[in-house]
Amino acid sequence: MSSLEVVWSDLVRHRQELSDFNLRSAFAEEADRFERFSAEMDGCLTLDYSRNRIQDKTLMLLENLMLQSGVAERYAEMKSGVAINNTEGRSVLHIALRGSVDDDLVVDGQAIAADVNAVKERLYAFAKGVRDGSIAAKDGKPFTDVVNIGIGGSDLGPHMVTAGLAAYHDGPRVHFVSNVDGAHMGDTLKVLDPARTLFLVASKTFTTQETMTNARAAKEWLVAALGDDAVGDHFAALSTNKEGVEGFGISTERMFEFWDWVGGRYSVWSAIGLPVMIAIGPEGFEEFLAGARSMDEHFETAPFRENLPMLLAALGLWYRNIWACPSVAVLPYDQRLEFFSAFLQQLDMESNGKRVRRDGSDILRASGPVIWGQSGTNGQHAFYQELHQGHDIIPCEFLVAAKPTDADQHQHELLLSNCFAQVEALAFGRTADEAKAQLEASGKSAEEVAALVPHKVFPGNRPTSLLFYDKLTPKMLGRLIALYEHKVFVQGVVWGVNSYDQWGVELGKELANKLAPAVKSAERGEGDPAILDRLKAYRAK
Numbered sequence: 001m002s003s004l005e006v007v008w009s010d011l012v013r014h015r016q017e018l019s020d021f022n023l024r025s026a027f028a029e030e031a032d033r034f035e036r037f038s039a040e041m042d043g044c045l046t047l048d049y050s051r052n053r054i055q056d057k058t059l060m061l062l063e064n065l066m067l068q069s070g071v072a073e074r075y076a077e078m079k080s081g082v083a084i085n086n087t088e089g090r091s092v093l094h095i096a097l098r099g100s101v102d103d104d105l106v107v108d109g110q111a112i113a114a115d116v117n118a119v120k121e122r123l124y125a126f127a128k129g130v131r132d133g134s135i136a137a138k139d140g141k142p143f144t145d146v147v148n149i150g151i152g153g154s155d156l157g158p159h160m161v162t163a164g165l166a167a168y169h170d171g172p173r174v175h176f177v178s179n180v181d182g183a184h185m186g187d188t189l190k191v192l193d194p195a196r197t198l199f200l201v202a203s204k205t206f207t208t209q210e211t212m213t214n215a216r217a218a219k220e221w222l223v224a225a226l227g228d229d230a231v232g233d234h235f236a237a238l239s240t241n242k243e244g245v246e247g248f249g250i251s252t253e254r255m256f257e258f259w260d261w262v263g264g265r266y267s268v269w270s271a272i273g274l275p276v277m278i279a280i281g282p283e284g285f286e287e288f289l290a291g292a293r294s295m296d297e298h299f300e301t302a303p304f305r306e307n308l309p310m311l312l313a314a315l316g317l318w319y320r321n322i323w324a325c326p327s328v329a330v331l332p333y334d335q336r337l338e339f340f341s342a343f344l345q346q347l348d349m350e351s352n353g354k355r356v357r358r359d360g361s362d363i364l365r366a367s368g369p370v371i372w373g374q375s376g377t378n379g380q381h382a383f384y385q386e387l388h389q390g391h392d393i394i395p396c397e398f399l400v401a402a403k404p405t406d407a408d409q410h411q412h413e414l415l416l417s418n419c420f421a422q423v424e425a426l427a428f429g430r431t432a433d434e435a436k437a438q439l440e441a442s443g444k445s446a447e448e449v450a451a452l453v454p455h456k457v458f459p460g461n462r463p464t465s466l467l468f469y470d471k472l473t474p475k476m477l478g479r480l481i482a483l484y485e486h487k488v489f490v491q492g493v494v495w496g497v498n499s500y501d502q503w504g505v506e507l508g509k510e511l512a513n514k515l516a517p518a519v520k521s522a523e524r525g526e527g528d529p530a531i532l533d534r535l536k537a538y539r540a541k
């Protein structure tokens, strides 16, 4: 057995040792659980992971798993520009986007920091111009609205961050259109004035069906109102595909490039972040980058027991592979992070939702779990029932700020108390004796008590981790995203997958393009004839 397989079997055996583990008794017996199982970075972000089914030995074994899997070695390869995205022959260097000009990161023998900086300067100048009106609409007046047209990595990151930093917006309004469903573009344009609207076409490849369709629709809408010559002033492109951008009619002066070593789901730090720069300004965006950079440094230097991404990754592996938990709920108690779990779905599931290892061999164990969630307290009134009393154990990651950015203090205290209450209820539950005492105290008869007790028992012992931070600033959001990026990286290395390709998305895309003509005419064509027949019938109604 390889030394890595030995660690996996150590972990399986260790789970048996913990078969009677219960968070209630663990907390009763170990007054120091918070001290032992929490880590802080920069004095403003704490990961409290004390309410997990772990002991010191668990962490020792998980640390060994990281060592044996070669996490540090793979990270060194990544930083040195090795094409760790082996199926596409690409380096993976999104960390360079938040680095400094003095960094010596190299791709294909070329230093990249200077290029990164040059594009960033152009982006900042453009964002500033749009914000102060010096980059204006066709009529010379400032833009009031910016529409980002993109999908996947060219939408989820900037959309989530723009919403997350709403307290810092002081530029034009920013909208996001992603879905090929014409209703998305239609509903967005309905409230906009073409004379005041700037479109950003965001697409790494500049070939994605949804984005190109929406971009053409936007162009038609604009041209119909303002004429052909408005396109130059009212469009800009964020892409790696110069020919595609020019072909669409956007000049290279209005194109902001990035590079094939930036994966779509890791691209919010690049030109894809332009909507955020326009919304909060370049200074705010610099803070956002600085937050991510501080997480990079933390990840590179903090010892395992203090290393937030390592710990989050380790706990994820523990539950996914040793406890067979199929999903993880991400629950930000922050309305402005309402798109955070949707963003993480792409980051995590597109990266590690794989069935073969880098060399094409079978992984032989479960890889990326289903990531899902919603902002608190909304989720409490929807799916928390299942978290508390459902059949599956669903580890939860809660996120909450100590202080509101600009919201009411009293309401923020209620938000915090809801978050802490959930964490406590999931961990400690309610025993049958407690349920009985409560029902008796409420005056129920003995029969009623007996009938209701089973329904009122909360098993507890449900694992949660809490990311507790001072305030949701641009810097903090940068830290949080980079934290999850590194977590995904670590897990990908342990599972041995290529976290930077996404072949699984391709088949559906190919088939959609193939079926488009058949759907258009609703005639029998390629694909499932029965459903096309039904389509024809419904259309004829």
Ligand SMILES: O=P(O)(O)OC[C@H]1O[C@H](O)[C@H](O)[C@@H](O)[C@@H]1O
Residues within 6 Å of the ligand: 151, 152, 153, 154, 202, 203, 204, 205, 206, 207, 208, 211, 264, 265, 350, 502, 505
């Ligand atoms: O930016 P684009 O080239 O338009 O790609 C947008 C998205 O397309 C696909 O769905 C990929 O799976 C995503 O990773 C990517 O972010």
